[in-house]
Amino acid sequence: MILKINGVIDLGLIQSDRRPLYEVALKKMEEMIRSGDWPPGYRLPSEAKLSEEFGISRMTLREAMRVLEEENLIVKQQGVGTFVKSRPVIKSGIEELYSVTKAIEREGMTAGTTDFSINVLPANEEEAKRLNIEKDSEIYRVDRVRTANGEPVVYCIDRIPVSILSDGLDSFPESLFGYLEKNFNIRIAYAISDIIPISYHPVASKKLGLGKNHALLLLEQVHYDQNNRAILYSSNFFKPDKFRFYVVRKRV
Incomplete structure (x- = not known):
């Protein structure tokens, strides 16, 4: 203070x-x-x-x-x-793993969700590889736009093997991490991530209200539980002016 x-x-x-x-x-x-x-x-x-x-x-x-x-x-x-200037929604180390909901709330803002949909689809080759399942195995695909104080800031695509969720997947509150832990006793322990700057994405850019001249930051992650089982493959498209990631590097 x-x-x-x-x-x-x-x-x-x-x-x-x-x-x-x-x-x-x-x-x-x-x-x-x-x-x-x-x-x-x-x-x-x-x-x-x-x-x-x-x-x-x-x-x-x-x-x-x-x-x-x-x-x-x-x-x-x-x-x-x-x-x-308008402050970023998140300023945090990329080595930290927590939900988008928690990231937004840590900055004192209200997390919300729009454009929510759940579909059962056959896994394509890339999804099957990431989740260590057979191609065409059924997966839940969850599409959402996450908001901070009502402003769209992240477009999220999450895929989960149907075989993992025995009771089915319903509409859930803001945090997918919290929902999996509370309802299925699945705790995300770590993730392997790729950070990819992209110039334009026809779906994500539209959902986030961005034009063709506005870049996006794509964070692709495979999340694992404590038994090294692939649970969740996510693609999160961030507004770069609302999120700032940094990495703590140590001398070796």
Whole structure:
């Protein structure tokens, strides 16, 4: 939490922090944006004012703002000022595995679903290979558009072998992970993922309200349970301006 006195950031919190000053200022400004103190479209105070409020040099402030710009949280308009952009729905490590529902809710937004459908279809060659089943075996195919605060942000295609779900698959609440665990005692333990940038997809782009000049981020995953059994093959098409993934790399 950022302590403010008469609308001014408490300098004591920054001056007593042992991290580099630019990093402290960066985290404080990120919190201002995510908490809504600086809402989307908000024009940031001048460099002089922010430097004074944070008790840091303009050079240090510029370094923090450079990172904010790289994070797609602010945008500079020449001769006009610096403004807060619409924040991404998710900013998380790609090594973390959780449902789209949880990803949206972690950002304080409401997850929803539209265009929901379930069909029983024969598995094509690629689906059979991914799920380790025979070609033409029956699978459930679930198509959904996931929303954040009512805005379409992900188009999801999920395939599950019919043989795994003995009681059948019905319409379910937002989280498929949660539904499988609660109703079938199936817990997703890990996933193998491919991240594929694509320029256009005729179905996904339309469902997400994107034109032919808007790119998409496709996350293809095969999810496994604790017994290394392939449970779920999913293709998730993300709006790239609403999701930001990063990878933590360690020196070896």
